[in-house]
Amino acid sequence: MDQPTAYTDFPHQSVTFPEGVALDCGRVLPNVTVAYRTYGTLNQDKSNAILVCHALTGDQYVAEQNPETGRPGWWGGVVGPGAPIDTDKYFVICANVLGGCMGSTGPRSPHGEPSAQAPGQPWGTDFPVVTIHDMVRVQKRLVEHLRISKLFAVIGGSMGGMQVLSWAVQYPEMVFAAVPIAAAYYHSAQNIAFHEIGRQAIAADPFFHGGHYWSEGVRPERGLAVARMTAHITYVSEEALTRKFGRKLQNAEGLSALGEQFAVESYLQYQGSSFVQRFDANSYLTITRAMDLFDIAGEQGGVLADAFRGTQTRFLLVSFSSDWLFPTAQSRAIARALNHVAANVSFVEVQSDKGHDAFLLDEPDFHATLRGFLVGCAEHAGLS
Amino acid sequence: MSGVKKIRVDLALIAGMVQPGSRVLDVGCADGQLIEHLTRTKQCDARGIEIDMEEVQRAITHGLPVMQGDADTELVTYPDHAFDYVILSRTLQAVEKPREVLRQMLRISTHAIVSFPNFGHWSLRLQLLTRGRMPMTAGWNRMWYETPNIHPCTIKDFFALCDAEGYVVEDWLAADEQGLRTPWRRSPGLANLFGEQGLFLLRKA
Numbered sequence: 349m350d351q352p353t354a355y356t357d358f359p360h361q362s363v364t365f366p367e368g369v370a371l372d373c374g375r376v377l378p379n380v381t382v383a384y385r386t387y388g389t390l391n392q393d394k395s396n397a398i399l400v401c402h403a404l405t406g407d408q409y410v411a412e413q414n415p416e417t418g419r420p421g422w423w424g425g426v427v428g429p430g431a432p433i434d435t436d437k438y439f440v441i442c443a444n445v446l447g448g449c450m451g452s453t454g455p456r457s458p459h460g461e462p463s464a465q466a467p468g469q470p471w472g473t474d475f476p477v478v479t480i481h482d483m484v485r486v487q488k489r490l491v492e493h494l495r496i497s498k499l500f501a502v503i504g505g506s507m508g509g510m511q512v513l514s515w516a517v518q519y520p521e522m523v524f525a526a527v528p529i530a531a532a533y534y535h536s537a538q539n540i541a542f543h544e545i546g547r548q549a550i551a552a553d554p555f556f557h558g559g560h561y562w563s564e565g566v567r568p569e570r571g572l573a574v575a576r577m578t579a580h581i582t583y584v585s586e587e588a589l590t591r592k593f594g595r596k597l598q599n600a601e602g603l604s605a606l607g608e609q610f611a612v613e614s615y616l617q618y619q620g621s622s623f624v625q626r627f628d629a630n631s632y633l634t635i636t637r638a639m640d641l642f643d644i645a646g647e648q649g650g651v652l653a654d655a656f657r658g659t660q661t662r663f664l665l666v667s668f669s670s671d672w673l674f675p676t677a678q679s680r681a682i683a684r685a686l687n688h689v690a691a692n693v694s695f696v697e698v699q700s701d702k703g704h705d706a707f708l709l710d711e712p713d714f715h716a717t718l719r720g721f722l723v724g725c726a727e728h729a730g731l732s
Numbered sequence: 733m734s735g736v737k738k739i740r741v742d743l744a745l746i747a748g749m750v751q752p753g754s755r756v757l758d759v760g761c762a763d764g765q766l767i768e769h770l771t772r773t774k775q776c777d778a779r780g781i782e783i784d785m786e787e788v789q790r791a792i793t794h795g796l797p798v799m800q801g802d803a804d805t806e807l808v809t810y811p812d813h814a815f816d817y818v819i820l821s822r823t824l825q826a827v828e829k830p831r832e833v834l835r836q837m838l839r840i841s842t843h844a845i846v847s848f849p850n851f852g853h854w855s856l857r858l859q860l861l862t863r864g865r866m867p868m869t870a871g872w873n874r875m876w877y878e879t880p881n882i883h884p885c886t887i888k889d890f891f892a893l894c895d896a897e898g899y900v901v902e903d904w905l906a907a908d909e910q911g912l913r914t915p916w917r918r919s920p921g922l923a924n925l926f927g928e929q930g931l932f933l934l935r936k937a
Contacts, residue, residue: 662797664792680801683801684806684809685809687799687806687809687810688809688810688811689811690755690810690814692777692797693779693797693799694788694791694792694796694797694798694799695788695799695800695801696785696788696789696792696798696800697785697800698789699785713789716793717789717792717793719793720792720793720794720795721792721793721795723795724792724794724796724797725795727795
């Protein structure tokens with residue numbers, strides 16, 4: 349079953365499940381491909397596997413250079429030999445999410461439903477609405493494909509943290525330890541609002557063509573760049589922006605020349621323009637919507653604790669003090685709900701002025717905490 | 733993480749009150765020394781709550797399950813009878829609502845183990861009598877305006893509270909500052925005069 353996928357130009361390692369996956373929206377997505385990478389060695393009794401879940405714009409290349417974009421692994425300091433998620437000890441799996449654009453089935457994959465008007469053409473905006481739970485269902489198929497019946501740990505930040513929570517709720521018996529980092533149990537009105545600005549920017553781009561831009565040979569780069577710029581502001585703290593840029597001008601000659609730029613403007617423009625080189629607009633629409641739909645308390649009639657009743661999973665929740673997108677209060681609410689069902693939970697707020705992005709950056713306190721938690725869990729799981 | 737470490741004497745006294753294999757919550761657990769001891773030597777399922785973020789990080793880094801949180805606000809988030817023992821070591825005098833914290837402890841747990849510095853010790857009484865100022869001792873060493881110990885009580889006061897709340901004192905002892913057991917356990921009056929700390933094992937009537 350393992351084969352290079354034909355959906356994207358680049359041959360990412362992947363596996364295809366021809367039987368498809370039933371989605372939350374009621375539709376069955378046929379022929380689902382999951383692009384993934386693994387690091388380290390699976391032990392004899394297959395008990396040392398850690399699934400790492402990536403965030404909105406991440407990919408499966410967690411600990412190595414992405415061969416398509418040339419970007420370094422997005423969590424190189426956290427996953428690797430001797431790193432907190434130590435690939436000398438653990439077998440690490442990371443998959444591109446459903447709806448993504450790095451080899452897994454997404455809006456750019458060929459429309460596979462019998463009702464398709466143009467079979468074989470990309471789904472575009474006809475791609476079904478997917479949820480975080482759907483992403484996790486597909487990951488579960490991958491884990492089973494790798495003949496692993498129980499994951500030692502599921503770890504992820506931001507949207508990756510949502511997937512961790514979904515794992516813990518949907519398949520608690522398959523998760524020994526869960527680490528949602530800078531995460532939330534529902535996407536707040538403010539979070540949805542910021543996403544909507546991004547989606548509107550994409551839809552307003554004249555090159556969007558209602559989502560069928562591929563057949564026109566163009567891409568809605570301006571819109572996607574604006575979406576990224578808006579989102580990027582939410583990933584950093586005011587303090588970090590001030591420290592980095594303050595009111596500095598791009599060329600320090602004062603405001604005399606019209607068209608002069610503040611350094612922060614050119615930084616954001618760079619963020620936007622580099623993003624459009626590696627990310628697909630339709631995937632952005634699909635995945636941001638999946639995040640917006642996430643609400644595990646809502647599914648339980650508003651009682652978050654009910655989602656975790658009876659859980660045997662050991663939890664570590666981590667938040668960052670300056671994160672205003674997924675604030676500490678969210679993580680604390682999850683920790684309290686877990687306490688309410690007497691689950692085994694650790695919770696810590698890491699002091700950092702780097703905002704939401706802190707989970708991706710060099711934060712020694714966070715890394716030490718994660719490492720220690722995993723060591724403790726490994727001992728309880730009988731891994732040594 | 734390997735080997736059995738020697739723990740603080742007062743924590744050893746507390747550990748002596750805990751049955752092996754029980755479910756324990758240590759409130760104000762600092763870096764988790766007692767949790768680690770109970771897990772390793774008594775096979776307990778022990779967790780902690782600690783308000784100080786640095787201590788929490790130290791505890792988690794050592795692989796111990798600890799929540800950052802405040803006894804006054806976190807205990808209410810646990811279900812009834814979740815634990816066999818809830819421990820509050822040298823913290824009762826520092827919480828905002830000691831009586832409510834005790835109620836919560838005995839709601840979520842069958843037993844409560846509480847230790848506190850005894851404000852009835854003779855040296856404190858003497859200082860107050862002779863100097864007319866708030867006492868300063870090894871245990872009470874911060875000025876009144878900056879001490880975290882906002883609810884000082886004596887061993888006798890604590891007996892009275894247990895009485896009023898209908899708690900059964902299953903076991904109790906007085907200890908000196910280092911946590912060594914002192915010999916006045918038959919007489920609350922003497923313990924209240926000579927004991928630097930009180931240690932109580934409670935349950936609901």
